[in-house]
Amino acid sequence: MKKYFLKLYQYNAWSNKRVLGTLQRQNVNDPKILSLMGHVVAAQFLWLHRIKGLPPPDVKLWGEYSLDQLLKLSEKAGKEWLEFVESNDNFDRQLTYTNYVGEPYTNNVEMIMVHLVNHSSYHRAQVAMLLRQKGFEPINTDFITYDRVITGQLKE
Template structure:
């Protein structure tokens, strides 16, 4: 599973960076778009802290963040998740935690990790739709595009 999670979380960090680059190039300041991106990276940090047994990070799941804050949060989340994957050998364990409203749950860490990347992809698609609706050009963050770029079949 380690190889799978390394590729998955390398992709996730790449996709977040592509969205940030797209927003920067087009000078996007739309609050809905920035809030969705903030939700993506805040969720990544919140889940990482849960999985590692740490106190919640100082982020709001639906907070308002500046572009610079989003860049820093995305960079931190990407690096921390990759560090976690690289330093962990057993992802097949149960985790009991409380969600952001205080409700208790138990889930498998592998399931959480797969969910988190799918959750991020879902909200990146919402960002792409909002960009297009507002007359901007979204960036392709499909996993197959990532793989094609890695294989030098496409330019990044």
């Protein structure tokens, strides 16, 4: 599973960087778009802190973030997730936690890790739709595109 999670979280960091780079190049400052990307990044910190048994991070799940803040936070989240995956060999364990409204749950860490990348993809797709609706050009963040890029079959 470690090899799978390494690739999955490398993909996730690549996708976030790609979307944020697109926002930067097109000077997108739409509050809804930035809020969605802020939600993606905040969720990555929230879940990582839960899994590592740390106090909740100082992020807002639905906060207002500038593009500059998102670029820095996203890079940090991607780096911390990859460090976590690289430094662990077994993710098959149960985690009991409370969600952001205080409700208790128990889930398998592997399932949480898969969920988090799916969650990020879901919201990046919403960003792509909003970009197109507002006259901007979204960027492809499909997993197969990532695989083609890293295997040299496709230029970024």
